[in-house]
Amino acid sequence: MTSQTVSRPQAVACETMIDVRREIDRIDRAMVTLIAERENYIQQAGHIKQSRDTVRDEARIQDVLDKVTVTAQATGANPDLVTTVYRTMMEWCIAYEFTVFDAKGE
Template identity: 50%
Template sequence: MNARRKTCSSMAEVRAEIDALDRQIVALLADRLHFIGEAARIKASRDAVRDEPRIEDVVAKVRASAAAAGMNPDFIEPLYRDLIDRSINHEFVEFDRLHKS
C-alpha cells in the first residue's frame, strides 16, 4: 500500500487530498507537454511525429506501472491513449510552428 493512501475521516479531507493530487497531476502534465514540444523541435520530419511502435511501448509501460501500483490496467489505458492522441496533436501544432518554411 502506498504511504500516501490513507484513511480519511471526512469528505472535506477526501476532497482536499484529491485537490492536492490534481495540482500535482497538472504540474506533471505540464512537464510532459514541455517534452512533447522538445520532440517537435528535435524531429526532422513531420512524418516522425506519430510513431505507432512508441505509442504501444508507452501504453505497455503504463499498463505495467498501473498493475504494479495495484490499479486495473484497463482503467489507465484509455486515459493514456487519449493523452497520447492529444499530445500528438499538440506536437503537430508545435512542429508546424517551429518548422515553418
C-alpha cells in the same frame, strides 16, 4: 530505491468528504504539474523531430501503453483507467506536436 522503482501508494483513511477532497485536490495538483512537465517534452519532440511522418509513432505509442500498464499493475492502479487516460493524452500530445512541428515551417 531507484528513480525507476514504483511502489503501491499508501492512501490515508478519511472520515469525511472534506478529507477525501483535500487528498484528491493534492493529487490533482501533483498530476497537473507532471502533465505540464510532459507537455514540455512533447514541445521539445516537435522541435527535434526531422520528419512530419515521425510525429505519430505507433511503435512508441504501444511502448508507452505497455510501460504504463506494467506500472499500473505494480501500483494497484486500474490498467483500463490508466490506458484510457494515456490514449487520450497521447492523442492530444500528437496533435500539439504537429502544431509545433508545422510552426517550424520545414
